[in-house]
Structures are given as C-alpha cells and as structure tokens.
Amino acid sequence: MDIFVENLVQIWDDGGDGIVALDGITHHFASAKLTCLLGPSGCGKSTLTQIVGGIEQATSGTIRIIDPANPATPARPGERSVMMWQNLNLFPWRNVIDNVAFGLEMAGVPRAQRYTHARDMIASVGLKHFEEKRCSQLSGGMRQRVALARALVMDQPILLMDEPFAALDAQTKIVMQEELTRIFERMRKTILFVTHAIDEAILLGDEVVVMTARPGRIKEVIKIDLPRPRSQELINTPEFGDLYDRILHLIREEVLNAMQQQNEAAAQ
Ligand SMILES: Nc1ncnc2c1ncn2[C@@H]1O[C@H](COP(=O)(O)OP(=O)(O)OP(=O)(O)O)[C@@H](O)[C@H]1O
Ligand SMILES: [Mg+2]
Numbered sequence: 473m474d475i476f477v478e479n480l481v482q483i484w485d486d487g488g489d490g491i492v493a494l495d496g497i498t499h500h501f502a503s504a505k506l507t508c509l510l511g512p513s514g515c516g517k518s519t520l521t522q523i524v525g526g527i528e529q530a531t532s533g534t535i536r537i538i539d540p541a542n543p544a545t546p547a548r549p550g551e552r553s554v555m556m557w558q559n560l561n562l563f564p565w566r567n568v569i570d571n572v573a574f575g576l577e578m579a580g581v582p583r584a585q586r587y588t589h590a591r592d593m594i595a596s597v598g599l600k601h602f603e604e605k606r607c608s609q610l611s612g613g614m615r616q617r618v619a620l621a622r623a624l625v626m627d628q629p630i631l632l633m634d635e636p637f638a639a640l641d642a643q644t645k646i647v648m649q650e651e652l653t654r655i656f657e658r659m660r661k662t663i664l665f666v667t668h669a670i671d672e673a674i675l676l677g678d679e680v681v682v683m684t685a686r687p688g689r690i691k692e693v694i695k696i697d698l699p700r701p702r703s704q705e706l707i708n709t710p711e712f713g714d715l716y717d718r719i720l721h722l723i724r725e726e727v728l729n730a731m732q733q734q735n736e737a738a739a740q
Contacts, residue, residue, distance in 0.1 A: 473539055473552055473629045473662045475501035475524060480533035482519050493519045495687035497533070503540050504660040508673035508680045510723060512730035516688030517666045518634050524664060525632045526550020537630070553630035556623045558638050562615055564608035568594060571607055572621045593621040597651060613644035617651070624655070634666045646704055649675055653702050670719050674712060675702060682722045685729035692722055 482494040493516040501507050501524075509517045522528040524535060526549035537547040554575075562571050569590050570577075576586035594603055597617040607615055616637065623631060637645045649672060656663060656676075667673050673680045680694045696715065698706055706712050 473537055473547070474503045475630070475662060475664075476534075476536040476538065477501070477520075477524065478534045478536075480520070480523065480535070481531050482516065482523065482528070483531045484519075492687035494523075494530070495689050497688065497690060499681060499690060499693070501662060501664060502678075503662050505678040506656055506663040506665060506676055508677035509664060509666045509683065510668070510670065510673045510680055510719065511683030511688065511691075512685050512723070512727045513668075514686050514730060514733075515683045515726070516686065517683065520688070521555070521632050521634050521664055521666055524549055525553050525555050527555070539629070552628050553632050554623045554626045554628045555632045555634070556619055556636045558635045562607045562618055562622075565606060567604050567606050568599060568610070568618055569603040571618050572625055574622060575626050590621070590625055593625045594618075596624070596655065597621045611644075612640060613647065616640060616644070616648055620648075620651070620655075624659070629661055631661050631663045633663060635668070636665075637672070638668065645672075650703060652676060653700075657701050670716055670723065671707060673719070674698070674715050675704070675706060680719060682719060683726070685726045685733060691726065694719060694722075 477497055477499050480494050480497040481492070483490040483492050497520060509520065511517055519528065523530045535549050537549060537552060539545070539547070563574070569587060572594055573586040573590040576589065591603065594600060597620050599614065599617050599621065602610070602614065607618060610618065619636070637648050640648060653676060665676055674696055677696050679696060682691045682694065683689065684691045694715065698711060
C-alpha cells in the first residue's frame with residue numbers, strides 16, 4: 473500500500489492559540505518499504521502516525537492510501553493498517569493465544585480458525601509452546617513479541633509502529649530489531665516506524681525521515697541503501713558510520729531547538 477501524505481497540518485487545541493504539531497507534511501510512504509520517523513520529542517511523530525492510522529483527524533491536508541494493484545479504490549486511514557504502541561495494551565490475565573487472536577475474535581472469526589492463524593504468528597515471532605502462558609508470566613521481550621504477533625495476525629498491509637522497542641533493555645531490543653527485519657523482509661508490509669534511536673532507524677529503514685522541532689516539518693529524507701537481509705553486524709561498517717554521522721548532525725540541531733523551546737516555555 474502506498475501512503476501519500478499531502479500538506480498535512482495538525483493544530484491541537486490547548487485552550488489558547490493552539491499547538492501547531494504538524495506544519496505542512498508532504499511525503500510518499502512507499503509501498504512495501506520501511507520508513508523510520510526520527511525527530512526530537514514533541515515534533516509530532518506520534519501525531520502523524522495517529523493521523524495516518526485514522527485515530528485522529530488532521531486539521532487540514534490529505535492522506536491517500538492506495539493499493540498499487542487496485543489504484544481506483546483508495547482506502548480510508550485506519551482501514552488497512554494496524555498500530556503497535558510502546559504501551560502494549562496486552563490483557564495480562566489472558567493467555568498468549570487469546571491476546572494474539574483478540575482482533576480476530578472482535579472481527580467475529582470462529583475460534584478454530586483464529587487459533588490456527590494465531591498459532592502461526594506466535595511461531596513466527598519465536599514463541600511456539602508459549603500459547604497457553606498468561607501474559608503476566610512473560611518477560612518484557614516476550615510480551616513485545618506477543619504484541620507484534622497480535623499486530624501481524626490481522627494481515628493488514630500497513631503496520632504503524634510508535635516506538636515499539638523503546639522500553640526494552642539493550643539486548644532484547646537488538647533481538648527484536650532483528651526479528652522485525654526478518655519479518656519485514658519476508659512479509660514486505662508498508663511500515664512506519666517511529667524511533668528516537670539513530671542506529672535503529674538506519675538498521676531497520678529503507679529511508680529515514682528526519683523531522684524538525686515543533687512545529688513538525690520534514691527536514692530531510694535520507695535513503696538507506698544498505699543491502700538486505702540486514703543484521704547488527706552492519707553497525708560496524710563504514711557505510712553505516714557515514715549515515716549515522718549525517719543523521720546525527722541533522723538531528724542534533726533539532727534537539728537543541730526543541731530544548732530551547734522547552735526552556736522558553738518554562739520561563740514564561
Ligand atoms: N491529543 C493531544 N492534544 C493536545 N496536544 C497534543 C495531543 N497530542 C500531542 N499533542 C502535542 O502535539 C505536539 C506533538 O506531540 P507528539 O506526541 O506527536 O510528539 P512526538 O514527536 O511523538 O514526541 P515524543 O518523541 O516525545 O513521543 C506536542 O507539543 C504535544 O504536546
Ligand atoms: Mg511520540
């Protein structure tokens with residue numbers, strides 16, 4: 473699915489003049505590509521993701537979601553996507569399979585059918601034999617896998633991921649990044665992946681969209697032409713280092729701007 477975002481503006485109501493969170497975002501999130509959104513805190517990454525996912529309505533601008541195989545019938549935001557948040561929203565008292573199958577259950581899919589599908593997804597995220605465990609009995613990394621399986625089981629072509637790995641410890645994060653890379657390379661969905669981590673963005677992305685401090689605009693789009701399949705070893709290559717330096721330079725400026733904004737707001 474291609475996602476064409478055109479001149480998107482979002483002004484949140486704050487009881488005063490409003491907060492301009494997005495100020496004219498135009499971008500083509502290409503079908504079957506993984507795009508990372510990177511930018512300082514408060515620059516509108518979550519806002520953009522939620523609008524693309526149909527959870528929020530933009531103040532102005534357009535979003536066109538188009539299946540290249542069927543361009544005459546665009547989809548509504550949210551219709552062909554599934555979201556994964558940092559806050560996982562798993563049901564701790566339910567077991568793994570009933571968490572993974574939850575969306576299918578809500579959609580009225582019969583039990584046998586949803587369990588078959590859920591079992592496949594649980595296996596594909598490396599949790600085979602954990603189907604009957606309650607989520608409260610799992611480690612943070614395992615819960616993250618359950619959340620990923622729960623998103624994948626919906627079979628939607630667009631995956632919107634808002635800092636899904638931010639709360640994980642360093643080692644678990646590496647494993648999950650490799651897991652996602654593997655799944656992406658196999659399933660080829662259109663993925664929007666929000667992150668604060670430059671190395672994560674380069675490792676995962678086909679491109680990195682760097683946003684400015686609020687009001688969020690696109691500062692630069694960096695193509696990541698590193699070959700796939702990718703693994704953590706890439707981090708030690710000179711190509712990775714060059715991309716890292718380039719993005720660090722872009723982002724440092726924006727983080728300083730964001731900090732200055734925060735200081736000015738606190739002084740008022
Ligand atoms: N529902 C809302 N109502 C009012 N203001 C909001 C709402 N959601 C976000 N904002 C404001 O819009 C701006 C952008 O917020 P957003 O959460 O999109 O940023 P972000 O880039 O995701 O930040 P972070 O990296 O900290 O998650 C912020 O100033 C935030 O306070
Ligand atoms: Mg956010």
